[in-house]
Amino acid sequence: MAAAQVIRSEWTKIRSVASTVWTLSLAVVVTIALGMLISALSANGFDGMDPRQRLSFDPTLISFAGMSLGQLAMIVFGVLVVSNEYSTGMIRTSLAAVPQRGGFLAGKLGVATALALVVSMATAFAAFFLGQAMLGEHRASLGDDGVLRAVIGGGLYMTLIAVFSMGVATMLRSPMLSLGILMPFFFLISSILGNVDATKKIGRFLPDQAGGRIMRVVPPLDDDTPYGPWGGLGIMVLWVVAALAGGYLLLKKRDA
Template identity: 40%
Template sequence: MSTTAVLRSEWIKIKSVRASLGSLIAVFVATVAITVLAFAAVGTAEADNADFEPLFGAFYALNFGQIAAIAFGTTAMSSEYLNGALRISLCAVPRRGLFYGSKVAVVGALALGVGLLTSFAGFLAGQAFMGEYAIGLGHDGALRACVGGGIYLALMALLAAGLTMVLRSGVAVLSILIPFTLIVSFVVGDVASGVAQFLPDKAGQQVLHENPSGTLGPWAGLAVSAAWAAAALIAGWWAVRRRDA
């Protein structure tokens, strides 16, 4: 099969599996919906606080969007391990490098496209409720944060995708990554802030700050998240290449 045909087949798989397509849609819907609800209710209530950071606060709902991104990356890969689907896929595409590369490319491209749309839409939707405290894309670091936020969501999806191919279980990956991003990362941050800044979520979210604190800058933090995702994808490739279907 040609590369184009394999890429098309992977897109058909994703849009045919409800869990994968639903998770991808949820990245946008959950982020924008929570942004609107939160900013409509208490958008200006904390704007006068001394520690209020308008840019980072604008991406509050991205914490929920990243959960959907992780779910998308996980379900897009874990569907291969249901009912022997991987054996059928490898019969159709015996070249495992082409199979795995195409799968990762489609997952990454979809996550990036939806991530960028979500990041910009969430930012603009939230600012519509901020009145005199609203900031625009011309605000210092705002455009960088919107672009970086979309890339961050894509990297979290790819991290989950690679880890799924290693563990061969969507449930296991979700059981690890969701508690990690919601709980463990914050606990580590409280205990050892120097170490926490190199965790994939903490590092990647540096790009959302107007003035990032710590050792990592906005793009360096995103590069750390990219390194985590790359390591997971390489491990996933090793698992696909070495293990039996």
């Protein structure tokens, strides 16, 4: 099957499955709505902050507060894009139509990544502008130093979360097993490792903590992180590449 046909086929699969469309929609709504709420609460509480809190006040990052939940929907999207075919048995038909497994995987991930990127970028810019509107006089401008980088980085971060999930789902094949590992990894293990003094230096190299650095404009006080915003995103990219490589090697090795 030609590359164009593979891409067309994968696009049809994604848009014809209601669950994938709904998860992307949920990612948009949750990220924007929660970001607006936290921004409004932060604006109301600004006068009550102590001087140290005001020095580290980051209006750009605050508008992305909803990404903590929005990324959950992106994880589900990434898992469903890959594992739906395994759970329904359609993977056998797909691999019969596209015997070149590398081409099959590249087409699937390429289409899903492009869709995730468009949705994530639109969400990041919408969350920023609406969040800043809620912050009022405490808002940041897109032209301020580091702000445009942070907003674009927010879109890239959400996209990479989805792609990482696709790689893990390709390795594990099962949607329940994939979600059963990814959800605790991002929402429990990463949080614990990143907030316990003994493991902070390990936690900061996990994909979400390293990648999330790109959305910061104002660094925390007494920050000793050994990498900058782009360095953190680079670490996240390495995690994604490792997940995709693992998925590709296992897809080539085993039966459908």
